[in-house]
Amino acid sequence: MTHTxxxxxxxxxxxxxxxxxxxxxxxxSLRILGKNRAAMLALGVLILISLSALFAAxxxxxxxxxxxxxxQLQGPSAEHLLGTDLYGRDILSRxxxxxxxxxxxxxxxxxxxxxxxxxxxxxxxFYGGVVDSVIMRFIDILLAFPRILxxxxxxxxxxxxxxxxxxxxxxxxxxxxxxxxxxxxxxAKEETYVEAARVIGCPDRRILGKHLLPNVIGPVIVLxxxxxxxxxxxxxxxxxxGLGVQPPTAEWGYMLNEGRNYLRTAPWITFFPGMAxxxxxxxxxxxxxxxxxxxxxxxxx
Amino acid sequence: xxxxxxxxxxxxxxxxWGVATLVFLFMYLLPGDPASAILAQxxxxxxxxxxxxxxxxxxxxxxxQYLTFLRNAVRGDFGDSIFLHRPVIDILLENLxxxxxxAVAGMAVAVVIGLSAGILAALKHNQWLDRLCxxxxxxxxxxxxxxxxxxxxxxxxxxAMRWNxxxxxxxxxxxxxxxxxxxxxxxxxxxxxxxxxVRSSMLEVLQQEYMVTAKAKGLRRAALVLRHALPNALIxxxxxxxxxxxxxxxxxxxxxxxxxxxxLGRTIVDxxxxxxxxxxxxxxxxxxxxxxLVNLLVDISYAIIDPRIRYE
Numbered sequence: 001m002t003h004t005x006x007x008x009x010x011x012x013x014x015x016x017x018x019x020x021x022x023x024x025x026x027x028x029s030l031r032i033l034g035k036n037r038a039a040m041l042a043l044g045v046l047i048l049i050s051l052s053a054l055f056a057a058x059x060x061x062x063x064x065x066x067x068x069x070x071x072q073l074q075g076p077s078a079e080h081l082l083g084t085d086l087y088g089r090d091i092l093s094r095x096x097x098x099x100x101x102x103x104x105x106x107x108x109x110x111x112x113x114x115x116x117x118x119x120x121x122x123x124x125x126f127y128g129g130v131v132d133s134v135i136m137r138f139i140d141i142l143l144a145f146p147r148i149l150x151x152x153x154x155x156x157x158x159x160x161x162x163x164x165x166x167x168x169x170x171x172x173x174x175x176x177x178x179x180x181x182x183x184x185x186x187x188a189k190e191e192t193y194v195e196a197a198r199v200i201g202c203p204d205r206r207i208l209g210k211h212l213l214p215n216v217i218g219p220v221i222v223l224x225x226x227x228x229x230x231x232x233x234x235x236x237x238x239x240x241x242g243l244g245v246q247p248p249t250a251e252w253g254y255m256l257n258e259g260r261n262y263l264r265t266a267p268w269i270t271f272f273p274g275m276a277x278x279x280x281x282x283x284x285x286x287x288x289x290x291x292x293x294x295x296x297x298x299x300x301x
Numbered sequence: 302x303x304x305x306x307x308x309x310x311x312x313x314x315x316x317x318w319g320v321a322t323l324v325f326l327f328m329y330l331l332p333g334d335p336a337s338a339i340l341a342q343x344x345x346x347x348x349x350x351x352x353x354x355x356x357x358x359x360x361x362x363x364x365x366q367y368l369t370f371l372r373n374a375v376r377g378d379f380g381d382s383i384f385l386h387r388p389v390i391d392i393l394l395e396n397l398x399x400x401x402x403x404a405v406a407g408m409a410v411a412v413v414i415g416l417s418a419g420i421l422a423a424l425k426h427n428q429w430l431d432r433l434c435x436x437x438x439x440x441x442x443x444x445x446x447x448x449x450x451x452x453x454x455x456x457x458x459x460x461a462m463r464w465n466x467x468x469x470x471x472x473x474x475x476x477x478x479x480x481x482x483x484x485x486x487x488x489x490x491x492x493x494x495x496x497x498x499v500r501s502s503m504l505e506v507l508q509q510e511y512m513v514t515a516k517a518k519g520l521r522r523a524a525l526v527l528r529h530a531l532p533n534a535l536i537x538x539x540x541x542x543x544x545x546x547x548x549x550x551x552x553x554x555x556x557x558x559x560x561x562x563x564x565l566g567r568t569i570v571d572x573x574x575x576x577x578x579x580x581x582x583x584x585x586x587x588x589x590x591x592x593x594l595v596n597l598l599v600d601i602s603y604a605i606i607d608p609r610i611r612y613e
Contacts, residue, residue, distance in 0.1 A: 138319070145320075147548075148555075156576070237555055274445060278443055282440065
């Protein structure tokens with residue numbers, strides 16, 4: 001990245017606090033993100049949620065699968081802060097443990113989608129020609145299906161369970177990354193530095209990995225962040241329909257499904273897991289928005 | 302213009318074929334033998350296995366199965382449902398209107414809320430109304446629609462218990478009253494992203510020089526917004542409406558289940574749970590075709606509105 005980029009600074013960058021030494025664009029972006037109070041608050045909450053999921057075993061007051069029929073359908077109280085469900089299981093503990101499942105599903109599906117999507121996009125954009133046509137037709141075919149329907153069908157065929165949900169949601173999300181990366185590579189590969197690298201005999205995979213990939217990574221980070229939110233919603237929707245993570249594993253979407261029949265008598269079974277999903281997704285979206293503003297693509301390339 | 306439409310239709314054909322092929326191949330994702338997997342789901346007996354295999358055409362070589370599937374699909378013949386013992390196409394056509402009704406109603410809600418919120422937010426940029434609209438928008442995008450549905454259901458039943466009035470029916474279908482709640486829940490989620498896009502698009506358009514010129518000409522605020530800003534701002538929004546329709550189609554799956562409405566989405570979920578393959582294949586294919594058609598219409602209207610596109 002050359003210094004001339006800083007000369008073209010629009011408003012956001014002009015607000016970034018000045019510094020003596022030359023700043024990498026990444027550091028400038030981080031500073032802009034830091035000034036975004038909403039995004040920082042969201043990040044804080046997300047860290048809290050992640051920590052509570054990681055340390056679920058330590059902080060849960062009860063075993064999430066401990067059945068206690070005598071105490072079923074109790075409202076929030078001193079012993080059970082968020083109440084109990086149909087089987088007398090403590091909801092607070094189930095929410096902590098459910099956070100683990102949610103985190104894993106969100107991150108892993110995006111990992112799968114991003115890996116394959118970026119790969120396809122890089123190859124398609126860089127080589128062009130027949131390879132590009134074939135890959136893009138395949139992406140078009142995937143795009144013909146609404147995302148959740150595709151995930152639903154894949155899970156329906158492969159079977160339920162955590163791994164299949166991750167796979168299904170991941171596959172249904174590939175198209176976004178593929179198109180984004182392809183578009184960026186198409187414009188980036190005309191740049192002089194790519195030509196220069198080719199001229200000195202740089203092998204293709206090195207050009208792709210060392211020169212093109214870092215330029216593409218900014219928008220991909222934004223997409224990935226927002227995609228984690230979408231993946232969490234998709235996975236919990238699948239679980240809500242009974243086609244996702246299976247009982248007795250605590251999972252927020254499934255807990256909502258369990259609470260449906262007791263909505264009038266025990267609304268807390270439905271309310272708190274749904275709140276957990278909504279807050280998590282909201283924070284991820286706010287963080288993603290902040291990242292998008294900080295990594296403003298108008299300033300790169 | 303006509304050539305543009307012809308070109309788009311021509312491109313659609315290989316994609317349609319690819320979609321049909323993918324739908325056909327879904328069956329082979331089932332672990333092991335499809336027929337056994339289906340029977341295992343329903344607790345069937347072994348002696349039905351051969352009959353099921355014949356019904357699904359699994360006793361034929363793969364190539365023949367594929368060609369038969371394509372040939373029948375084009376004619377709208379997807380065989381009979383394994384568990385309902387009726388032609389699949391009849392089941393789909395029965396359930397289709399309810400889902401289309403829901404999706405269209407949801408789209409109407411999404412467009413009304415999204416457009417109003419987005420335009421308001423853009424006009425009152427950086428004031429409290431802008432922030433409020435954007436908070437609502439991001440909440441709409443973040444909230445799981447099944448949770449929102451359940452919250453509404455709880456609120457209505459709480460009001461009914463306390464004051465003995467049922468504000469809106471919560472399950473069932475048939476008339477407008479039953480459509481309101483599902484449509485609002487469905488549309489609210491989609492309205493969020495629409496509102497954000499409308500806002501940013503309007504903001505960009507409002508800064509253009511032709512807006513300054515129009516204002517200098519002495520046009521009233523309303524004319525400025527409606528005749529100059531809005532048509533230009535809506536161009537990227539139209540593409541999003543196509544995508545939104547896909548999200549709504551997917552959303553009907555959840556909404557129909559939560560509100561106990563009979564429709565295509567619910568049929569798909571039930572068929573997937575029971576592994577009633579002929580229904581799954583046909584329904585997924587039908588949904589994909591509808592989605593492609595909507596996107597085609599969106600592209601065509603995009604070309605009509607923005608003449609620059611036609612001459613590419």
